[in-house]
Amino acid sequence: MSALLSVRDLVVNFETEDGVVHAVEGISYDVEAGKTLGIVGESGSGKTVGTLTIMGLTRANNTKISGQALFDGSDLLSASEQQMRAIRGDQISMIFQDPLSSLHPFFTIGAQLIEAIQAHRSVSKAAARDRAAELLTMVGLSDASDRLSQYPHEFSGGMRQRVMIAMALSNDPRLLIADEPTTALDVTVQAQILELIADLQRLSGTAMIIITHDLGVVAEVADQIAVMYAGRIVEQAPVAELFANPQHPYTRGLLASIPRLDRDRSSGLEPIAGRPPSLVAPPTGCAFHPRCARAFGRCSAELPPLEPAAPASAHLVACLLDPAARSRPA
Amino acid sequence: MSAADPLIEVRDLQMHFPLQRGIIFQRQYGAVRAVDGVSFSVGRGETFGLVGESGCGKSTTGRLLLRLLEPTGGQLFFEGEEITHLGRRQLAPLRRDAQMVFQDPYSSLNPRKTVGSIIAEPFVIHRLARSADERRNEVRDLMDRVGLNPEHYNRYPHQFSGGQRQRIGVARAIALKPKLLVADEPVSALDVSIQAQIINLLADLQRDLGLTLVFIAHDLSVVRHMCDRIAVMYLGKIVELAASEQCFAAPRHPYTGALLASVPVPDPSLRAIDRRPALTGDVPSPSAPPPGCRFHPRCGKAQALCASDEPQLKAQDNGSLAACHFPLNAAEAAAMLPRRSS
Amino acid sequence: MIRYILRRLLWVVFLLFAVSLITFIIFYLLPSADPAALRAGRQPSPSLVETIRQQLGLDQPWYVQYGRYMKNLIFHFDFGFSYQNGVPVRQLIFSRLPASISLAAGAAVLWLVVGISVGIIAAIRPRTKLDRASMGLALVGISAPVYWLGLVALYLFSADIGLFPILPGANSYVPLSEDPFAWFTSLIMPWFVLAISFAAFYSRLLRGNLTEVLSEDYIRTARAKGLSERRVVFRHGLRSAITPIVTIFGLDLGILLGGAILTETVFNIPGIGRLSYSSIVRSDLPVIQGTVLLGAFFIVFANLIVDIVYAYLDPRVRYE
Numbered sequence: 001m002s003a004l005l006s007v008r009d010l011v012v013n014f015e016t017e018d019g020v021v022h023a024v025e026g027i028s029y030d031v032e033a034g035k036t037l038g039i040v041g042e043s044g045s046g047k048t049v050g051t052l053t054i055m056g057l058t059r060a061n062n063t064k065i066s067g068q069a070l071f072d073g074s075d076l077l078s079a080s081e082q083q084m085r086a087i088r089g090d091q092i093s094m095i096f097q098d099p100l101s102s103l104h105p106f107f108t109i110g111a112q113l114i115e116a117i118q119a120h121r122s123v124s125k126a127a128a129r130d131r132a133a134e135l136l137t138m139v140g141l142s143d144a145s146d147r148l149s150q151y152p153h154e155f156s157g158g159m160r161q162r163v164m165i166a167m168a169l170s171n172d173p174r175l176l177i178a179d180e181p182t183t184a185l186d187v188t189v190q191a192q193i194l195e196l197i198a199d200l201q202r203l204s205g206t207a208m209i210i211i212t213h214d215l216g217v218v219a220e221v222a223d224q225i226a227v228m229y230a231g232r233i234v235e236q237a238p239v240a241e242l243f244a245n246p247q248h249p250y251t252r253g254l255l256a257s258i259p260r261l262d263r264d265r266s267s268g269l270e271p272i273a274g275r276p277p278s279l280v281a282p283p284t285g286c287a288f289h290p291r292c293a294r295a296f297g298r299c300s301a302e303l304p305p306l307e308p309a310a311p312a313s314a315h316l317v318a319c320l321l322d323p324a325a326r327s328r329p330a
Numbered sequence: 331m332s333a334a335d336p337l338i339e340v341r342d343l344q345m346h347f348p349l350q351r352g353i354i355f356q357r358q359y360g361a362v363r364a365v366d367g368v369s370f371s372v373g374r375g376e377t378f379g380l381v382g383e384s385g386c387g388k389s390t391t392g393r394l395l396l397r398l399l400e401p402t403g404g405q406l407f408f409e410g411e412e413i414t415h416l417g418r419r420q421l422a423p424l425r426r427d428a429q430m431v432f433q434d435p436y437s438s439l440n441p442r443k444t445v446g447s448i449i450a451e452p453f454v455i456h457r458l459a460r461s462a463d464e465r466r467n468e469v470r471d472l473m474d475r476v477g478l479n480p481e482h483y484n485r486y487p488h489q490f491s492g493g494q495r496q497r498i499g500v501a502r503a504i505a506l507k508p509k510l511l512v513a514d515e516p517v518s519a520l521d522v523s524i525q526a527q528i529i530n531l532l533a534d535l536q537r538d539l540g541l542t543l544v545f546i547a548h549d550l551s552v553v554r555h556m557c558d559r560i561a562v563m564y565l566g567k568i569v570e571l572a573a574s575e576q577c578f579a580a581p582r583h584p585y586t587g588a589l590l591a592s593v594p595v596p597d598p599s600l601r602a603i604d605r606r607p608a609l610t611g612d613v614p615s616p617s618a619p620p621p622g623c624r625f626h627p628r629c630g631k632a633q634a635l636c637a638s639d640e641p642q643l644k645a646q647d648n649g650s651l652a653a654c655h656f657p658l659n660a661a662e663a664a665a666m667l668p669r670r671s672s
Numbered sequence: 673m674i675r676y677i678l679r680r681l682l683w684v685v686f687l688l689f690a691v692s693l694i695t696f697i698i699f700y701l702l703p704s705a706d707p708a709a710l711r712a713g714r715q716p717s718p719s720l721v722e723t724i725r726q727q728l729g730l731d732q733p734w735y736v737q738y739g740r741y742m743k744n745l746i747f748h749f750d751f752g753f754s755y756q757n758g759v760p761v762r763q764l765i766f767s768r769l770p771a772s773i774s775l776a777a778g779a780a781v782l783w784l785v786v787g788i789s790v791g792i793i794a795a796i797r798p799r800t801k802l803d804r805a806s807m808g809l810a811l812v813g814i815s816a817p818v819y820w821l822g823l824v825a826l827y828l829f830s831a832d833i834g835l836f837p838i839l840p841g842a843n844s845y846v847p848l849s850e851d852p853f854a855w856f857t858s859l860i861m862p863w864f865v866l867a868i869s870f871a872a873f874y875s876r877l878l879r880g881n882l883t884e885v886l887s888e889d890y891i892r893t894a895r896a897k898g899l900s901e902r903r904v905v906f907r908h909g910l911r912s913a914i915t916p917i918v919t920i921f922g923l924d925l926g927i928l929l930g931g932a933i934l935t936e937t938v939f940n941i942p943g944i945g946r947l948s949y950s951s952i953v954r955s956d957l958p959v960i961q962g963t964v965l966l967g968a969f970f971i972v973f974a975n976l977i978v979d980i981v982y983a984y985l986d987p988r989v990r991y992e
Contacts, residue, residue: 042521057895081901089898096896101889106911106986116897151987156613157384167897186383187548188609191592191602198603213522216594220601239598255596257526259555262595262668265575268533269555271526275491 003030004207005054005175010067010077012046012053019280023049025231026067028306031175036201036208038222038239040215040254044276046231047211051177053077055094056084071175090120093168097180099160103152109163110148116167135166140196158189162196169200176201179211194220215254219243227251230277230287233306237315247309247317247326249292286320294321336371337409337510337542338395343368344403345390349617362617364390366566367404369643372559374509377536377543379557379574381550381589385613386563392512392546396428397421409509426456429503431532433515435495439487445498446483449473452505472501476531493524497531504535511536512544517552529556550593554578562586565624566616571643572650581663582652584629591666600668607666623655631656673983673990680979684972691968692742692961699957700734728755741961751965752958754951761962764947769966770847772943775866775935776928778859783867783874784921788914790871791878795913796905798883807879813872822865822938829861843940862939866932870924874917881913888912915985922978923971930967 012024024046031037041047052058054069054076069076071092076084088094096102104112113132114125123131129148136144139162152160161181168176178197182190198221201208210221218225218239225242227235227250235248246252253272274291277283283290289299298320306318319326345365350356365387372378380388393399394406397413406414408424416424432438439448449469453459459468470480476497487495496516503511513532517525529552536543547553553560553574560577562570562585570583581587584607591606607630614620620627626636635655643651658666716724725731729740744750751761790810794803828834830841844858885891886909894908895901931945944963951959983989 042523055896057892085898085900087898088896094896096889096893098889102893104890104894104908104912105988115899119898153988164893167893186613187550187589188383188592188613191594191606192609194594195603214594215596219596219598220594220603243596243598254522257523258596259529259551260595261551261554261578261590261593262597262600265554269526269530271530272523275493275524276521 004033004072005031005209006068006070007050007054008068008070010050010053010069011065012049012058013064015062015064016280021279022231022282023279024053025282027226027228027231027233029226029233029236031207031209033174033207034201034205035223036210036221038218038225039209039211039228040213040218040225041211041228042213042276044230044279045228046279047228048179050228051094051179051209051211055088055092055177056081086120089116089168089173090171091173092175092177093171093173094177094179095161095164095168095181098184099157099164100152100184102164103160105152108149108151109155110150113148113163113167113170116170120171131170132166135170136163138169138200139163139166140192141166157185158193161185161189161193165193165197165200169204169206172204173206175207175209177209177211180213181210182217183212183214190217197221215243215258227254230282231279232287232318233316234288234318235316236306237309241315245315245327247315247323248288248319249294249321249326250288252326253291286318294325296320335374336407337374337376338544339371339407339410340391340395340404341369341407342404343391343394343401343406345387345394345399346402360617362615363566363619364616365394365401366616366619368561368563368566368568369404370561370568370571372542372544374542375536375540376559377545377557379553379560380544380546380563381548381553381560382563383548383589383613385565385616387566387616388546388563389514391563392430392514392544395510395512395544396430397424398430426452426506427508428510428512429506429508431496431499431503431511431513431516434519435492435499436519438499439495441487444484444486445473445478445490448487448498449501449505452502456506458506468505469501472505475504475535476501477527491524492520493527496520496528500528500531500535504539504541507539508541510542510544512546514546515548516545518547518549525552532556550578550589562589565614565619567624567653568643569625569654570650570652572648572652576648576650579667580648580650580660581666582646582648582650582657583625583654584631584656584658585625586652587658587663587666588628590668593668595668597668602668605666605668623653631658676983676990677980680976684976687972688965688968691972692745692965693738695961695964696738696741697734699955699960700737745965751962754959755956756951756954756959761958764959765944765962765966768942768944768947771845771941772929772931772936772945774848774855774859775862775932775941775943776925778863779866779870779928779932780921780925782863783870786867787871787874788878788917790875791882792905792910794875794879795882795886803879807876810872810876813868814876816869817934818865818869819934819938821868822862822935825861825865826938842938845939845941862935862941865938866928866935874920877920878913878917881916882909885909885913911985915982918981918985919978922974926971926974927967929970929974931963 008028009026010024011026014021014023027050029037039047049058053065056076065077067077103109110129110132113135114128117123117128117131132148133144136147141147141159141162155163181197182193185193194217210218212218222239225237225239226233227248229250235242235251246255256270257272259269272291277287285300285302286304289295292299302320304318304320306316309315309317309323343365344367346361346363348358349360349362350358368391380391382388390399394401397416401414405412408428413421413424446469449472450465453465453468459465469483473480478494478497487498490498516532517528520528532543533556535541545553545556557574560572560574561568562583564585570577570581570586577586578590581590588607588609592602594602609628622638622640623636626632629636633656641653641655643653646652646657729737741752744752749762751765753760754764790806794806797803826834826842829836829839831837831839832841839861840858846854846858848855891904891908894904931943931948933945933949936943936945944966947959948963951963
């Protein structure tokens with residue numbers, strides 16, 4: 001089955017005063033219709049820049065983009081700005097991390113919702129208003145018509161994120177990109193929002209890319225996971241497989257360094273040594289090698305390709321280590 | 331555990347922030363009851379956790395412990411002496427013994443001062459290590475102890491990463507070898523792979539310096555890892571007070587259970603969606619807490635009594651204290667936990 | 673919102689009272705000359721001065737004088753009489769008011785239009801030559817003193833002494849009611865001169881604000897919704913960036929309505945500015961009080977309007 005979104009060899013570089021920032025260094029992945037891809041990474045991994053580029057939101061004079069992002073057969077990266085505007089908010093929608101700063105403080109949420117609807121559908125204001133109320137009810141907000149005339153600052157964080165979700169789903173997009181949608185929310189609210197997103201996705205058959213640094217969140221909602229480090233995908237696998245059998249030292253390092261409620265209280269956490277790499281002057285060879293306990297000679301010279309961990313496996317890893325060596329404790 | 335000689339003791343502590351309104355003259359029409367009657371004690375050398383969501387009062391409690399705020403009610407004791415309403419000058423000696431590490435490493439360091447002068451400042455303020463040489467040596471020692479390169483003495487905060495900046499904050503806090511360290515969300519603003527480094531640093535320092543640590547966080551996994559005892563806060567009150575393992579293996583208050591059930595864990599077979607109780611709505615405002623038990627509007631086990639009678643902290647079957655009329659039983663608790671059923 | 677406006681209105685009243693009281697006390701406590709002596713003319717006899725003093729009520733304690741003044745003002749709209757020539761102050765002021773209003777209002781329209789347009793263009797084309805050139809020019813505009821600009825303008829374009837005599841020169845002001853065309857042409861140079869420094873300042877301010885606003889998260893959301901760039905910049909961006917401009921505009925306009933002294937002097941326009949200058953020089957207290965009160969009124973009232981507009985623009989402010 002051909003994928004809804006096919007990204008191939010996406011490269012994004014920013015020219016800045018400090019040098020060229022290698023934000024994304026050649027990533028490729030597929031998103032199937034109705035499925036969820038989770039992209040996991042820390043700050044500087046390129047996870048957000050990649051999706052913003054697919055949406056066409058990083059086109060500026062100092063940005064160099066190459067590669068392909070095939071959505072329904074046509075390449076988004078070479079589409080005109082006008083074509084992209086038609087797609088944004090209609091076929092592909094995005095929600096962001098901080099719902100307070102992501103909503104315009106001066107307009108009522110009704111006005112912002114109606115704007116999102118009327119940008120892509122020629123309907124009357126009254127019809128758009130009805131649809132907006134319907135959307136608010138769908139995301140679990142009561143008294144929808146009263147809420148339409150309220151302002152963002154009158155809502156709590158969880159409610160605002162629901163509004164963002166409503167806005168993103170207002171035109172029944174084929175793909176929803178959620179960038180750290182729950183990071184700024186409380187734990188109990190986070191759970192509600194994740195459940196809401198999963199329910200809505202199931203009902204409407206929307207595909208989703210969820211970006212997060214939280215391995216728990218991707219375990220919760222994703223079908224497929226891609227782990228990014230320094231602008232590249234270092235490991236990619238179906239969700240159960242990734243957690244059952246993590247291969248890349250970075251993924252294993254992450255899992256070992258976070259305190260977990262589902263394990264017994266361990267005596268100590270094993271942090272990953274060192275710091276995230278500079279994107280202006282990334283390490284040669286494998287970008288993770290300076291922090292890797294198992295790095296050996298070739299790691300600093302050769303860039304490991306993203307390859308199946310075992311023949312014909314859906315589990316891809318970018319590591320020069322022998323597969324057997326990766327799983328062995330250091 | 332700590333009854334004999336607690337370092338800190340807190341009795342019915344209250345912090346109400348007034349709300350005012352009026353055309354010309356401001357009248358108080360209500361208050362934000364950020365901390366509304368909280369009691370606990372912390373023993374020497376203990377790591378005590380304060381956990382809860384936004385608006386629960388944990389950060390305010392942390393500030394009250396250090397007397398950065400003056401309580402509007404209740405009592406506060408440090409090493410047996412009452413410090414509730416002491417004036418600024420009388421509090422000065424306390425400042426040497428009690429320090430804080432803040433959440434945001436990007437805004438809690440003065441960008442115009444070198445790292446060396448930031449860490450040396452406590453010495454200057456309290457007139458210790460008089461000569462510049464002495465101070466420089468102390469600062470170098472501290473930088474080394476927290477894992478920073480002492481040669482970077484003259485660099486500015488913006489030249490460091492988030493994790494390193496947090497180390498600078500820690501160095502500054504332990505400079506005068508305090509007895510108490512309050513860490514307010516010390517790792518929330520850091521990348522995941524760095525969080526463990528700072529957590530380990532705090533644990534090591536506590537062991538080496540014999541610190542008493544009050545750890546405030548919303549991240550339950552981190553709190554469980556770090557702390558010996560935990561207080562779970564909701565809308566300005568403590569709803570559960572228990573040893574760490576008890577709290578996380580056998581929660582008794584429905585809110586604690588709901589918190590644990592909501593945390594997503596890195597195991598796809600233990601999804602929170604399957605575990606969690608139907609907890610509706612957002613946390614109510616601390617200026618208008620619900621009557622009776624504050625959690626009752628969202629609680630699955632609430633009954634008529636809960637709306638009228640505010641429960642007090644009571645000992646439970648497993649030794650923890652919970653403020654609930656109908657606490658969770660073992661089976662209910664187990665269903666909420668992210669554990670594989672054996 | 674109503675509560676907000678009511679509170680502001682009460683403040684206006686209070687402020688005006690305070691201004692009148694302070695002005696009164698200043699001139700009572702620190703007179704630069706004895707008004708009775710000035711009024712009496714050249715080399716007056718002491719008895720004449722004393723008579724005049726009694727006539728003017730200057731022998732009464734200050735609070736009595738103040739009370740009398742305020743009573744006249746509030747109940748009879750009587751500002752008193754000029755010490756200089758006995759003309760009612762009200763007449764002096766209101767006859768000069770149209771000129772000041774013409775000057776201020778026209779310049780305001782001009783500087784708003786130019787300043788905002790340039791600011792927007794510079795903000796949406798950051799770091800291009802257009803941006804740098806316009807901001808550089810703006811810097812010159814802000815730095816040049818208004819009287820210098822006025823004199824240069826006259827030197828270049830004035831009909832009587834200019835190099836390219838295309839516009840009426842100084843002293844050519846004609847009220848609108850007399851001759852609209854002449855009124856308009858006589859004000860073209862003063863408008864430009866007055867507007868240049870404000871336009872420059874506003875364009876720099878708006879450029880800064882708009883650039884900052886355009887990097888905010890809600891602008892990213894607007895783009896992600898697929899809105900046209902024009903809508904993003906104008907409806908979402910400008911709406912946020914304009915609020916500080918609204919605040920400053922109120923202040924600037926309020927101050928100018930009270931008299932643009934330098935411009936009026938250079939172009940010899942019979943406005944409030946020149947009246948207040950001459951009355952200060954001659955210690956003509958009633959006229960000074962009148963112009964100060966009028967100036968205060970304009971500023972306070974302009975700020976009231978600005979506060980209301982601000983609350984309309986930014987809903988978060990309404991909850992104070």
